Amino acid sequence: MPQNEPEVLSQAFTLGYTYTRSTGPVVGRFLTGLRERKLIGNQASDGKVYVPPMEYDPKTAEAITDFVDVAETGVVKTWSWVNEPNEKHLLKKPFAFALIQLDGTDVPMLHMVDAGSQEAMSTGMKVQVRWADETQGLITDIACFEPASEEGKVAEKPAVAADLEPVTGVESPIYLEYNFTAGKATAAFLSNIKKGKLTGGKCPECTAVYVPPRGSCPACGVANDENVELTNKATVQSFTIISIPIPGNPIKPPFVVANLMVDDTHQSFLHIVSGCDNSDVRIGMRVEAVWKPEEEWTHAMESIAYFQPIDEPDIPREEIGKLEPSANEPSANEPSANEQPSANEKGEKKDA
């Protein structure tokens, strides 16, 4: 098959986690204070007052237990000017990130300053807290800092419910946007899937064929970029019956997911087995790809609707996915054929 440069396939996606974190007593006390629109610091062994409070003394490593109330005004020690906020920044207009040393404390804290313009910012300027309209026990209960008013007086604070439990945990939503690009081997494989063809990557050293290919023969550490066209026939290497609904999965349980070894390949992949009773599925069973209608072919394995049984004798378990002895040149890597599937499970899990 001719070796054409594969098209570059990319896909935008958001990698999202909302971590639930416990605060411990020190951070929790600070965040509880913020919810009440109060600033609480603590005092280390050398007399230094930290805001936000530190759990351990950076010099002695002892727990710091001495909590103190802290002023809402302070001084900018250093700052950077963000002229074009990015989509994650909390202020939607030009602002400063700054290290702000609150009056009566010794260690500056990181936050933002809304000064209106870069010209209004200076090292040493006096700033005061601007509280968020609603507080939740998060560092963002401080909306930002702003240049201190003449009297150094902070605006009237809305009342805060007094009977809340102390803050013991926070949710940290982290949603990052990426534009994932498939590797050369994966791109070539998926381009062929879109054409209704199943192809594999052949290792030039041990001759093993991988489907889908991921760029290398993991056993030999060389590129397996020779694409070989494959049949639609495969053997069930292993399987499981899914009996519980999976969130976001349109397929209704119970259904069979199997490790399938396409003929003349040496690494299994996951797909659905259907078109028979689930109880008839067995290791060694012969199956064949059932492609969706051509207009539904995409750069995805879902172009194959499922694999269905065919009327061929079962393959003995120990022969599934084995390299032909004649094709297996003498190699220091013997018995590589046995080890390849397990070496590749890591790759399978990555996409799961």
Added chain:
Amino acid sequence: MRDIAVVAYAQNPIVRDAGANNEVELIMPVVKQVLKDAGLKDIHDVDFTCSGSCDYLQGAAFAFVAGVDALGAVPPIKESHVEMDAAWALYESILKINMGAAESALIYGFAKSSPGKLAQVLSQQLDPYYYSPLWPDVVSLNAMQARAALDAGVLTEEDMAEVVSRSRANAKSNNKAQLSGDYSVEQLLEEPEYIAPLRKHDCPPVSDGASAMIICTVEKAKEWGLPYAVIKAMDHRIETHNFGARDLTMSESTAIAAEAVGVKSAKVDIAEIHAPFSHQEIILKKALGLDDNTVVNPSGGPLAGNVMMAAGLDRIGEVARRIINGEAKRGVAHATSGPCLQHNMVTVLEAE
């Protein structure tokens, strides 16, 4: 500490976007290259393998596991990974050799930062209660450090521009560099501020790439008949994650590590400094105790190409390469990790 020899080092061309190359396809060429340069057949000819990478950069969970597919790790090898710059993978390998558990090791570092928004991704390495909810991007944090140093009179904007000018000029002779060329200080200072006080050229480029290195005992290097550079000493120190509590205008951890490895005990011909931002080179040069008799960042340094998780290893590789070539007799390599130079490693390399 036993003297350990660097016998091979290889780096891919550093690019803004590796496009349709996945991590395996990035790593394979450099692993192949160092094995070839060391005259070794395959990965089983070294006793230990250790890598440095961070899955958050490309947003692919377990990408570091996929990296192992580049090695040919069948039969299984002794392997480890650090979610850090590969300079620390080198450190782990040296510990392994010093323990007597290995005589040789292959180290590699790689990153594909192009799929994500690097400045935002890195904000999520910060304290999850006090810092990361504010989404302080990496440029803003380093801009605060630059201003602190400017305000303290530690450096000037001209000094910063001079670093950039020299880096880009040095990179002209480095065919792996991403950014190079002739830029005068005046020309650079005419550029607008980006995140003040930093201009775009004060920041490192976003880079994709991979690097690999082979080390071994000096006895082994002699047995293999290879030219080598000797790692005479290595030390790393870390400062508090609370950067408000640090003096950002200096690098205390670098100074302690430099003292511990005896940087000043003899003439330093060359130094490769892992200073992603221009002002940091000035802070670090001072902390390392270097004077103007030392050629700093002859490769162009991180301002000419900054592959996350490899740029620290690259500094050590660049010094080793020049010692092996006979361009220098004694060199110092520095690697950093964490926000605003939180964690720093200093390595002294010498010709035999």
